[in-house]
Amino acid sequence: MKKFSALILCLILCFSYAPLSFAEETVLKVYNWQDYIDEGKDDDGAKISDSVMELWEKDYLSRTGKKVRVQYDTFETNETMLNTLRTGRSDYDLVCPSDYIIQKMISATEKGNDENIAIEKFDISAMPNYTKNVSPYISELFEKNGWTEYSVAYMWGTVGFLYNPETVLREDISTWDFFWNTDYRNRMTCKDVSRDAYVIGSLYVHRDELRKANKKYKKGEISAEELQKIVNTAANDTTAENIANVEIALSDMKRNIYGFEVDSGKTDIVSGKIHANLAWSGDAVYAMDLAEEEDGKELEFVIPNEGSTIYFDGWVMPKGANVELAQDFVDFLCRPEIAVMNMDYIGYTSAIAGDEIFDLVCENYEEEDGEYEYDLSYFFNGTLSEDKYTDGKAIIRTNTFGRQLTTQYPSTEEVARCGIMEDFGDRNEAVLEMWSKVKSNNITAFSYVMMAFLALVAVFMLTSSIKKKLKKKKRMRR
Amino acid sequence: MQKNNIFSRKTLALPYAVFMILFVVIPLFLIVMYAFTDADGKFTFDNFRTFFSGGHNINTLMFSIFIGMANTALCLLLGYPAAYILAKKEMGFGKATVLLFVMPMWINFVLRTAATRDLLFAMGISGGEHPYFATMIGMVYNYLPFVILPLYTSMTKMNLSLIEASYDLGANKVQTFFKTVLPMTMPGIASAATMVFMPTMSSFVISDVMGERKISLIGNSIQLYFDQGLWNLGSLVALIMLIIMAFGALCADSEGESDARGGLW
Numbered sequence: 116m117k118k119f120s121a122l123i124l125c126l127i128l129c130f131s132y133a134p135l136s137f138a139e140e141t142v143l144k145v146y147n148w149q150d151y152i153d154e155g156k157d158d159d160g161a162k163i164s165d166s167v168m169e170l171w172e173k174d175y176l177s178r179t180g181k182k183v184r185v186q187y188d189t190f191e192t193n194e195t196m197l198n199t200l201r202t203g204r205s206d207y208d209l210v211c212p213s214d215y216i217i218q219k220m221i222s223a224t225e226k227g228n229d230e231n232i233a234i235e236k237f238d239i240s241a242m243p244n245y246t247k248n249v250s251p252y253i254s255e256l257f258e259k260n261g262w263t264e265y266s267v268a269y270m271w272g273t274v275g276f277l278y279n280p281e282t283v284l285r286e287d288i289s290t291w292d293f294f295w296n297t298d299y300r301n302r303m304t305c306k307d308v309s310r311d312a313y314v315i316g317s318l319y320v321h322r323d324e325l326r327k328a329n330k331k332y333k334k335g336e337i338s339a340e341e342l343q344k345i346v347n348t349a350a351n352d353t354t355a356e357n358i359a360n361v362e363i364a365l366s367d368m369k370r371n372i373y374g375f376e377v378d379s380g381k382t383d384i385v386s387g388k389i390h391a392n393l394a395w396s397g398d399a400v401y402a403m404d405l406a407e408e409e410d411g412k413e414l415e416f417v418i419p420n421e422g423s424t425i426y427f428d429g430w431v432m433p434k435g436a437n438v439e440l441a442q443d444f445v446d447f448l449c450r451p452e453i454a455v456m457n458m459d460y461i462g463y464t465s466a467i468a469g470d471e472i473f474d475l476v477c478e479n480y481e482e483e484d485g486e487y488e489y490d491l492s493y494f495f496n497g498t499l500s501e502d503k504y505t506d507g508k509a510i511i512r513t514n515t516f517g518r519q520l521t522t523q524y525p526s527t528e529e530v531a532r533c534g535i536m537e538d539f540g541d542r543n544e545a546v547l548e549m550w551s552k553v554k555s556n557n558i559t560a561f562s563y564v565m566m567a568f569l570a571l572v573a574v575f576m577l578t579s580s581i582k583k584k585l586k587k588k589k590r591m592r593r
Numbered sequence: 594m595q596k597n598n599i600f601s602r603k604t605l606a607l608p609y610a611v612f613m614i615l616f617v618v619i620p621l622f623l624i625v626m627y628a629f630t631d632a633d634g635k636f637t638f639d640n641f642r643t644f645f646s647g648g649h650n651i652n653t654l655m656f657s658i659f660i661g662m663a664n665t666a667l668c669l670l671l672g673y674p675a676a677y678i679l680a681k682k683e684m685g686f687g688k689a690t691v692l693l694f695v696m697p698m699w700i701n702f703v704l705r706t707a708a709t710r711d712l713l714f715a716m717g718i719s720g721g722e723h724p725y726f727a728t729m730i731g732m733v734y735n736y737l738p739f740v741i742l743p744l745y746t747s748m749t750k751m752n753l754s755l756i757e758a759s760y761d762l763g764a765n766k767v768q769t770f771f772k773t774v775l776p777m778t779m780p781g782i783a784s785a786a787t788m789v790f791m792p793t794m795s796s797f798v799i800s801d802v803m804g805e806r807k808i809s810l811i812g813n814s815i816q817l818y819f820d821q822g823l824w825n826l827g828s829l830v831a832l833i834m835l836i837i838m839a840f841g842a843l844c845a846d847s848e849g850e851s852d853a854r855g856g857l858w
Contacts, residue, residue, distance in 0.1 A: 194820050201822065299720045307806045373721030374805020389721075390716060436628045442671070543675075547821055548647065555649035562655035569658065578842060 116302045140182040143440050146196060146207040148428065149189040151270070153460035158250060160356050167456060171447045183395070183440065200433060203231045209444065215310070217266045218538040220431055224265070235432040236264045241442055244449040250468040250494045253427070254529070260535070262429070267445050268455075268466035271427035272396035273525055273533055274311065275418040276303075277403075278378075282390045287345035291419045293391070294368045301393040304383065305368065307375035309550035314350045314536055315393065316368070318421055321349035325421040339531035346422035347534035353542035358549050365553045375447060375554075385409060395426065396522050397463030403519055404462065415517035419494060422532035427466065463525045468498040480520035484537040485512030490521065493527050624835070627828035640829040650814065650830075651776055655712075657811040658837070661794040663734040665786050671733065672740035672785070677774075679741070680748035691745060698738045706802045724804035731803035733795055739792075740785040747781025783845040791838045 143170070155166040166175075168185035175183050188207075191194040193216045199205050228354065239246055245267060257263045275586065276288050281301075287293055294305065294315070305312055320327065325346065330343040335578060357552070366456035369375075373389050380392040381402045394402070399416040406412040430445045432438060451471035458475065460466050465472065475493055488510045495509035513520060525533070540544055631637045645652050679691055695707060709731055710720060720727040755777065759769040797812035812836050818827030 192820065194822060198822055301719070304721075304805070369807060373719070374724070374807050376806065389717075389746050544823070545823075547817070547823070548643075551809075551814060551817055552647070552649045554806075554813070555653045558652050558656060559648060560653045561659075565655040565659055 129277060131188045134310060140183050140184050141437070141440060142186050143209070143437065143444055144186045144188070144207045145209045145444070146188050146199070147206070147209075147211045149191055151189070151211065151428075151461055151463075151532040152187075153456045167448070167453060170453070171444055174447065176445065185444070197232065199226075201231050203517070205433075206435065207433055208441045208574075209432060211269055211430055212427055215536050215538040217262060217429055217431060218260075219540075221262065221265050222540075224434075230434065234265055234486070234514050235434060235438055237267055237442060239263070239267075241439075242267070242446040242449065244446045248449055248454075248469040248498055250453055250465045250466055251497050252494050254516065256371075256425075256427075256523035257429075266428045266431050267449070268427055270461075270463040271396065271416050271423055271425060271450070271466055272464055272523075273421045273529070274314075274393065274395060275416055276391050277384060277399040277414055277416050278303075278391035279384065279387075279412065280415050280517075281412075285417065286417070289389060289417055289420050291315060291421055292485050293323060293419070295364075295371055296317070297371060299390070299522035300371050301373045302389060303393075304376045304380050304389050305393045306380075309547055310536060310539070311393070312550065312553075313361060314424055315385070315547050316347075316355060316365045317363050318351055318361045318419075318423070319368075320357065321352070322421050323526060325349055329420060330364055339527075342422075342531050343534055346532055348425075349422070350424055350493070350534045351537045351539070353539050353546060358542075358545055359440055362549045365550075366557070369553060370399065379469075383404070384414065385412070391487045396525075397461065400519050401462040401520050401521070402473050413518070415503050415523040417517060418533065420532075422534065424536045425530070425533040426536065429466075442587045470500055470503060472518055473499055473503055473509060476520070476524065480513060481511050482513050482515070485514050487513055487516075489513050490527065493530065494524060502587075532561075621835075624828045624831050627825050628832040631825060640825050643826060644829055644833070653809050653814055654811055654833070656809075657794045658729070661734065661790045661802075662672040663729065664736060664793045665789045667729070667733050668736050668789050669782065669785065673778075673782075674736055676741050676744035676781075678749055680745055680751075691741075695795055696742050697734075700747050703737055703798055705804075706735065706799050709734055710802050718803040720803050721807075723806045726803040728800050728808055731799045732796075735792060735799060736789045739788040743784045744778060744781045745786065746817040747778045749811055751777050765801060790841055794837070795834055 130438040132581055146385075153167045154165040155169070155197055157163045168187055170261070172185060175181065190199065193213050196210060196212060197219075200207075206483065220232050220234050224233040227233070239374060249268065253268045254263070257266070257268060276293065278288050283299065287299070287397060293299065295305065305315070328337065328342055328345045331337045375382070376392070379396055380389070382405075383389045384402055384511065385394055385406045394416065396416060399414075403414045403416070406414045430441075430448075432441045448457070449467055451467060451469040454467040455470075455471050455475050476491075488505075488508075489511070489512070490508050490510055492508045492510075495503075499509060511520065515521075521529075627642060629638070631639060638682055675694065679694070711726075713719070713727055713730065718727055718730070751774070754786045755773050756769060759773045764772060794810065795812040795815075797810055797816050800808045800810050800813065811830060815827050815834070818824075818830065
């Protein structure tokens, strides 16, 4: 009997390893955000075409004659992803975290103090599609922050308000004051994400100084870079004093807004439950498309005047990854035609520029009779072929502002007033504590009453149980 | 019986014992261990200090206990008469009606809560404007079946002759109810209360969805800390909640006498 079961076990083992050993198939393990790549499915989840992963597998086979397979997993928040890596038991070759997490991972790698989230370096010279097609704006941003070696940009966007122009005035919502504007009480939602909420609170606290800086920039007294620096400092100010101020500001905000949300904002604004919400530009584009399809509603997006933040998600390779294969996959994603596929599918803006992307933008948004020349040179310069430029500029003719085009590709002035959310480092816990204070219920008096009540109940129960015991004893004596 | 019989009690209990150790005992041990250590694994009481020095944490704790008690009281108030009517055979409500009351339990509660949110909004009670009220409605709606079922069971097991005796001895309806029906259904009430109070306290999805995330229960605190990778602080909050629950279970146990129970607990 024992021998027989051992035999079966052996057989099972043989069969389960057979495909691996015969075909010599290598596996690339990718860990990405949910709905963040073209998976070749329609709205109902039915498969209609090859996913980007399958296209790469075929492409790799035809180029090298080697078989590869992508194991594709998804996460919902940066923190979940980080927790997975921190177990030390995952063996992903590629992960796609956001800006501040990339920063955290780089610092962990350089300091060597948290090896589970340490990452490998990219060899960009082996990635021709990336070097050729990446937008100069993104590569400059990466260079400036020292991320070039460790990460390759994937998608990017801005943080702003998505709103219904029929019920919300553009001038009211063009400032962070909107969240504190009692005329719109209970009509807008904020993200239930401590970091995003903190940055907004901090920008609001620094609003006067930011407005002055923006005025100076418009007059030409300070450069875009200087303005960005001012916004950056304001957004990432984690001094104890600022945290206290932000706490007061956010607590006031909580009383004025409809609520916090993580994912329901998109659909709630389409259904009309709320009239404005804090949104990432990619989500905003998605909601605009949805609102148009469902009932012809035209939602708009705005980056408040005081300034905001730019976010991006980039690929990193955790230590021990199959560097060669991972680089090949990322470089494949940097092919313009693949970037177009992904952009079309998820609605976010790719970090890749180039002819195909520019054509896509023109095809989607250019208006023949457009009176305004929307200049996107900062993003496309140097990546387009000669005939795409108008007077040396990458220009799209348009009449509409605040819609998909300007949401996906903010203007040069808007980009100038956007900083970057940084890793709060060892101040993270203080910010989190502040956030949990904001989120908790402000009911100190009530909680004293409650404590007194509980104490009474405890005393009552104690006495009654003692009485019961005494009774029992009496009965026993009888 | 042979000693090494495959169907002996010992071997039959083995699968569940393994399950218990893996998924109940070890995690419990881990919670206690994490609650008393810092991020580097050193023994510390700092988590306690952090938790109790923040007044907001105590507010959240008190509020959770309050919501739990209020929900238990409301569910009992609504569920007791319902169960009573259902259990009375002469009223003509069959098992099918019981099914109607229990059926909402079969639909996943996240979906049910999301639907309730939209329904309330359509009725003019938006979670944004009335977060506490909307949360309370969501809680009662979700936990009502858990009250009706144990009450119904204990009521069908009631000794009807005792009620008749009470009438014969000259008690009126109110006296009969308080002197015979209520004591006889006490085990059902106790088990219903435990089934509502504890899950209510620790729930966070219902308050998130119904209160538009403006309300924090103790479950929300745990989730926030765990989500941010602060395992130690989160474990401490979980431990505190476990202690409160154990206390609640003890209270319920002393109410429902162990030999005469008809509940699920």
